[in-house]
Amino acid sequence: MTPIILTIPDLAIAASLIVLDGVLSVALRLGLHRQLAIAAIRLVVQLVLIGFILRGVFALASPLLTLGVVLVMIAIAGREVAARPEQRLARFGNYTIGASAVAFATLLTAILALTTAIRPTPWYDPRYAIPLAGIVLGSVLNGASLALDALLSGVMQQRAAIEARLALGGTIGQAMRPLIRDAIRRALLPIVNQMSAAGLVTLPGIMTGQILAGMAPLEAVKYQILLMFLLAGGSGLAAVAVTFLGARRLTDDRQRLRIDRLTQKMKGHAA
Amino acid sequence: MLRAARLRIANLRSRIAGPFELAIEVGECVAITGASGSGKSLLLRMIADLDPNEGEALLDGRDRRRFHAPEWRRQVVYSAAEPGWWGELPLDHFPASEHARVLALADHLGVAPERMRDTLARLSTGERQRLALIRALLLDPPVLLLDEPTGALDTTATACVETVLRERLAGGTAMLVVTHSDEQAARLGNRRFRMAERRLSPE
Numbered sequence: 001m002t003p004i005i006l007t008i009p010d011l012a013i014a015a016s017l018i019v020l021d022g023v024l025s026v027a028l029r030l031g032l033h034r035q036l037a038i039a040a041i042r043l044v045v046q047l048v049l050i051g052f053i054l055r056g057v058f059a060l061a062s063p064l065l066t067l068g069v070v071l072v073m074i075a076i077a078g079r080e081v082a083a084r085p086e087q088r089l090a091r092f093g094n095y096t097i098g099a100s101a102v103a104f105a106t107l108l109t110a111i112l113a114l115t116t117a118i119r120p121t122p123w124y125d126p127r128y129a130i131p132l133a134g135i136v137l138g139s140v141l142n143g144a145s146l147a148l149d150a151l152l153s154g155v156m157q158q159r160a161a162i163e164a165r166l167a168l169g170g171t172i173g174q175a176m177r178p179l180i181r182d183a184i185r186r187a188l189l190p191i192v193n194q195m196s197a198a199g200l201v202t203l204p205g206i207m208t209g210q211i212l213a214g215m216a217p218l219e220a221v222k223y224q225i226l227l228m229f230l231l232a233g234g235s236g237l238a239a240v241a242v243t244f245l246g247a248r249r250l251t252d253d254r255q256r257l258r259i260d261r262l263t264q265k266m267k268g269h270a271a
Numbered sequence: 272m273l274r275a276a277r278l279r280i281a282n283l284r285s286r287i288a289g290p291f292e293l294a295i296e297v298g299e300c301v302a303i304t305g306a307s308g309s310g311k312s313l314l315l316r317m318i319a320d321l322d323p324n325e326g327e328a329l330l331d332g333r334d335r336r337r338f339h340a341p342e343w344r345r346q347v348v349y350s351a352a353e354p355g356w357w358g359e360l361p362l363d364h365f366p367a368s369e370h371a372r373v374l375a376l377a378d379h380l381g382v383a384p385e386r387m388r389d390t391l392a393r394l395s396t397g398e399r400q401r402l403a404l405i406r407a408l409l410l411d412p413p414v415l416l417l418d419e420p421t422g423a424l425d426t427t428a429t430a431c432v433e434t435v436l437r438e439r440l441a442g443g444t445a446m447l448v449v450t451h452s453d454e455q456a457a458r459l460g461n462r463r464f465r466m467a468e469r470r471l472s473p474e
Contacts, residue, residue, distance in 0.1 A: 160355025
């Protein structure tokens with residue numbers, strides 16, 4: 001099962017399809033050819049750069065360097081999670097919550113997979129650890145950002161209902177329960193859909209890649225199943241972590257609803 | 272020894288309001304009037320400990336810091352001018368064991384029993400306001416903090432609400448009532464205060 005190695009001319013032929021897109025853009029006056037060219041060049045440059053970085057990291061096989069790469073990836077994902085909602089928690093709350101939830105869910109899921117199911121030697125071999133962390137991170141990022149967005153926009157909408165429960169002697173847990181449940185639910189729906197549609201609507205990317213690389217279909221399927229479970233677990237952990245960390249920031253030691261710790265994101269054109 | 276007031280607040284202040292001093296006796300009603308934005312609701316929210324604030328608040332001489340926050344709010348119940356709802360139907364907001372009492376109270380307040388089966392969205396503002404008052408009354412708290420309890424009500428419904436409130440006062444409940452109506456303040460209030468620029472002064 002040696003993969004078929006692609007040559008530069010192979011890629012050049014595929015690139016002619018991009019040229020075709022460009023011609024279409026000119027002919028139909030879509031005005032997209034410039035953006036198309038820039039996007040295609042960015043794709044090539046970014047991926048080649050990552051290829052070289054990965055080659056270097058794999059060759060060095062240093063645990064510290066591997067950890068460093070994974071942490072940089074986590075930091076970038078944490079920033080994405082923080083930036084998505086329209087609301088901001090005071091004192092960079094979005095960032096600390098986003099990054100800690102993403103780190104917790106990704107590291108836990110990836111380490112579990114590396115030490116049990118996949119078991120490369122050593123278990124932190126960058127060749128396995130980095131791609132695995134990357135794919136888990138994608139799903140974790142999605143779950144965490146959906147949950148944070150649902151929590152922060154939901155708390156603005158449900159403010160009166162939450163305060164009504166508090167004013168009648170309810171605990172902050174009782175008052176926020178519907179909101180918390182809703183945020184976690186919303187974060188988990190995409191992965192549920194993804195699992196139920198897998199194989200019917202789309203052939204998942206990992207499986208496709210491995211089949212193209214020469215792996216037997218059933219072996220590829222096993223990998224895909226393992227990964228889907230990891231992604232589901234990662235999203236769930238991230239959603240729960242983000243929601244509980246976020247909810248804690250929205251209250252205090254007297255179980256008040258601290259909506260004053262939220263600010264609306266500045267709009268680009270705002271004065 | 273002097274008996275402690277039912278509710279006493281001393282040097283109660285936040286970054287934007289106060290300091291406030293006030294004592295309310297058992298069965299007493301204190302009415303507060305004042306322009307919108309003068310701080311009336313802020314004061315009620317501070318007493319209920321829903322907004323961060325400092326200073327003392329005591330129930331029957333017991334400092335609120337010695338209560339769990341939910342327990343304090345269960346005793347010193349704040350009912351907002353624009354109440355919030357977490358369910359779809361009126362009865363979703365009451366424990367099943369209390370439904371009979373809810374319907375009886377609704378009847379006293381002029382809300383017909385069949386309205387209780389409609390969705391909240393289809394009730395009038397005045398009906399919802401009375402339902403919110405029922406939520407607070409059902410807890411039988413020693414102190415009620417009412418923010419414009421009849422703001423959306425006509426004269427008949429207002430009279431029903433005031434009758435029920437007077438019964439509670441006779442039963443010993445202490446009340447702090449924010450109202451826009453000087454007449455209501457005169458009818459209900461044993462003492463009256465005016466709020467202006469987030470400070471309280473007797474009238």
